[in-house]
Amino acid sequence: MDVDIDVDIARWILEFLVRQPLDDRIVSSLISILPPTNENSGLKKSLLLRRIESEISAGSVSEKILDILEQIEELDFQDKIKQHSDLIKAAYCSVAVACTAKFLNDKDVDSKFRYFDAVRRIWRGRVCKMENAEKVGLISEELKSWKDELEAAVWDESIWDSVLQKSKGLDAVGAVRLYVREEKDDIGPSFLELVAEALRADDKLKGILGFKGTHGGAIQSSGPRDANTGGCFSIHVEVQRANVVSGRKHVASKRIRGAPSGMSRGAKIIDGDTSGADISGKTFDLPSTPEVHEVQEALKSSSLDLKAVVKDPLPDALNIADTVVSSIERKDAGKQPVEENHVGANPSIAESSGAVQANEGTLGNHCSEHQKDAPRQSLMARSSTARTFEWDDSVDALAGDSPNPGNGVQLPSPKRRVVSPLKKYEINNMKKRRKFKRWSTSEEETLRIGVEKYGRGNWKVILNAYRDVFDERTEVDLKDKWRNLTR
DNA sequence: TTAGGGCTACGG
DNA sequence: CCGTAGCCCTAA
Known part of the structure; x- marks a missing residue:
């Protein structure tokens, strides 16, 4: 049985999830499977910002941050919307300097080698490539002057101390934090959080969305795997007035497109760039899937509750991401039931880093041959495949369910999901193998x-x-x- | 966390 | 097709 979820709803959920604490590898996987279209750039950016936050969580910076900043710059460049703030340049410069100058701390025999190596990697590698490609997004005068200075120190050990001292004047972690904060303020909360916020403030809207009274039952779950409750409902909502969309741009904007697989959804959310904080006359026609059920449940509560609820199915979401990536990566498509109705399985599309660059020849993007062969598919196309695999059981269990008569909410009673031992085995086996990377x-x-x-x-x-x-x-x-x- | 066996993808 | 480098799993 094939159940499909509207790509936009899936994206809303994903967009919400990426703001949750995720394992970095999963974040990378998610990024790598996002289509290179602009419409998801906000989502990608959120993911990248998350990675940065995780990188600096220990209070130090690493070269990975440079990589991530470069990816963000590339995204912004593709968007052609945003003028680069000085903060990203400052952050990039500070991190680059910190990652290089730290080798001047040690005075042992190897430090010279390591310092030289760092200069080569960062300044002759990353920075020079950017300059040559005339990508000015991260280049600043400050960066140029540091480059000269650090290069000079390669040949002249006598200036090590002064360079080191000067570098300590830069607060790399602070600069990165500042930049991330600016970006996050710019992006704003996720769409679902905005909806939840609006719901909390507006009882009328609750009524419109079908959330009647205070339904005390939180989502029942006894574990990460059997948390999915069946849901067979369809709410068709006319949202008259909703202060859902603030002045911010959210990434869950609905696009117009021919819906594949016979789906036709009426949802249309406009970007909130204009001051008009209203999405009047838009219809939401939600599919009857467990996620929607859960999200609806979540929306009934405050956005705080929403966070708590989504935490529980998070392992599922992570599994989905992993499953998606692994099923795409592994070439033995025929063996996998997941892939049966999946036309044109795309081998090795995921790359842990650098995969976000849509165009080839981007810095640090070691694109292998077959990656170029096939165009990247859309994230949602794939995630629906993975979901089909994941939720077949629950969907089967839906037949003949009945709305819960007690609370007036038109939702089916939660059903415990049965996972066969075989399926459990398959799920546990869905561990993504890292990309083969030769040692330098x-x-x-x-x-x-x-x-x-x-x-x-x-x-x-x-x-x-x-x-x-x-x-x-x-x-x-x-x-x-x-x-x-x-x- | 580490050691060691087993597996898989890469490259000849 | 095969050898091997790189990756994974798991016992201790």
Whole structure:
């Protein structure tokens, strides 16, 4: 049985979810499967901002932030809407300097090598490439002058101390925080949060949406897997006046398009760029899917409750994201039931980093051959595939359900979802394999140095010591690599 | 967290 | 097709 959810509703949910604490890998996966169209750039940006926040959560900065900032710059560039703020330039500069100058701290034999390596990576790599490509979004006068200075220090150790001192005057974490705050203020809360907020303030709107009285029953869930309750309802709503959309631009804007697979939805939400805070005359025709049920339940409560509720199905959402990516990545499509009705399965579309760049030749984008072969598919097309797989059971269980007579809300009584052992096995097996990434010589060299310095077996220590060199490596990777090197 | 066996994708 | 580098799983 194939159930489809309106892509916009799915996007609203996703848009809400990305503001929740997510594992970075999942965030990367989500980003990588988003279509390169502009309409999702706000969503992508939210994801990227999330990654930045997670990066600086430990109170330090890393080169990953440079990568993310470059991706954001690329997004903004594609949007052609926003003038770059000085804050992103300042943040980029500060982080670049911090990531380089930190190697001047150590005075041991290796530090010179590591400093030179950092200058090569960051300033001759990233910055020069941007300059050559005439991408000025992140280039500032400050950045240029730092570049000269740090380059000079490569050849002249006598200026190390002064450069180091000067670099300490930059508060990289602070600069990044400032920038992220500005962006988040600009983007505003998610659409669902806005709706929830409006609901809380407006009883009339609650009535319109079919939320009658105070339905005490929160979403019942006893675990992440069987949390989905069946829902077979359809609310068709005429929203007369809703202060849902504020003056901010939200990313869940409905686009007009020919709906595939026989779907026709009446929902139309306009961007709130204009001052008119009203979405009058728009209709919402929600599909009867568990997510919508849950979201509706959530909307009944305050936005606070909404957050709490969505936290519970979050593991499901994460699984979906993982499932989607893995099912796309794995080429043995025929073996997977997920892929049966999935035309043109697209191999290895996901890339943990750099995947957000829509156009090729972007900095740091090592695009493999088959990635170029097929155009990226839309996120929602895929996520619906994954969902079909996930929710078949609950949908089957829907037949013959009855509205709960007690509370007057036209919702079916929650049903516990049965997951067969086989299905559980499949779900647990849906772990995405990381992208194959060959070790660079500088990584190998650094590993040798690390083992020499800290001893074989202290992989975590080594990884932490050279975190910026071992990009996207785990301590197990170091261990495995050492095994290879010494075989 | 680490060690070690097993698996898979890459590249010849 | 095969060898191997890189990745995953899991026991301890």
